[in-house]
Amino acid sequence: MRNIIGKSVEGRDLVLHANFPLRGKTDPGAARKSTLLIGGTHGDERATVSILDNFVASHIDSGRIAEPVAVVSLHNPDGHAADTRYNGRGVDLNRNFAHNWSPDSDEPPGHVPLSEPETLAVHAFILAHRPAKIVSLHWALSEIDADGPQSTALALRMWEALREEERKPYRLRVHRPEVPVAAHCPGSLGQWCGHGLVYPDGSRPAMVTLELPYHANVFSRPETLPANHLEGVRDLWRTRPEAYLAGVQDAVHRMLEAACRLDHVWPRAADAAG
Ligand SMILES: [Zn+2]
Structure with a gap:
């Protein structure tokens, strides 16, 4: 089902595909299993949008995945139209959320947290529907990055969905207490x-x-990425997107399917009891 969850700065629809109804009472058992997938937060990271659109067609509209899943394949349609990282006001949406927001960010964060309609739409959806798992796609640091100790199991499940050969391009980063979160x-x-x-x-x-x-x-994946890594993959995408998808998409779709199927419960009963 196609839902409109908001409008961009320039008035474009923010579209969310879901295989469950967004209105009415959410079944708590279903909510605990639901997954939100997001792409195109940076408008020039075009492969994230295509891979998620293809996932909607092959895994969701087809009925292959029965677990509740919602997909925003293009979080930043204005940036996508202009082929830029930022939204229509020049703000980096991935610096505009409210937790640990900083006016001195490395990228333009907006004048206050949640100042941008695209950020606010995703923020409101998450608070209203409480997805148990969230996977956000970006291009192209080649890593699976888990935020917080409750996310380790999800990252590992995605890693395990890959064949050994397919793991090579990725670095797996899970929570380590010695690394400050901010x-x-x-x-x-x-x-x-x-x-x-x-x-x-x-x-x-x-x-x-x-x-x-x-x-x-x-x-x-080398420990330090080549300086031109993003330009290189953009050139490939401009000239032969099918070659990039052929090399990457199957493995990504398997990771996303594994994420959708994981039954995430946090805190775990044992932790809550302790
Ligand atoms: Zn990005």
Whole structure:
């Protein structure tokens, strides 16, 4: 089902596909299993949008996935139309969420947290529907990045959905207590959902940022990415998008399917009892 959850700065629809009704009472059992997938937060990260649109067709509209899932494949339609990272007001939506928001961010964060309609629409959807798992797609740091201890199981499930060969382009980053949470990406969706957000029932969503590979071939990710990694993959996308999708999409779809099927419960009963 296609839903409009808001409008962009320039008046474009913010579209959300869901395989469950958004109105009416949410079944608590279903809510605990639901997954939100987001792409195109940075408008020039075009592969994230195509891969999610294709996932809607192949895995959701087809009925292949029965677990409740919602997809915003294009969070920043104005940026996508202009082929820029930012929204119609030049704000980086992934610095505009409210948790650990900083006016001195490395990217333009907006004049206050949640100043942008695109940020607000996703924020409101998450508070209203309380997805248990959130996976946000970006391009192209080649990593699976879990925010918060409650997100480790989700990241591992996605990692395990890959064949050994397919893991090579990715770096897996899970929660480590010695790494301060505010050190990177203040005001990002990952900061809020992974570290700030607690639902009224005391549960917390699992939050993974999936940074797609910067090339279509399977070889190991270097510790330091090449300086031109984003330009290289953009050139490939401009000239031969099918080659990038052929190398990347199946593995990503398997990770997303695994995420949708995971039964995430946090805090775990054992932790809550302790
Ligand atoms: Zn991005």
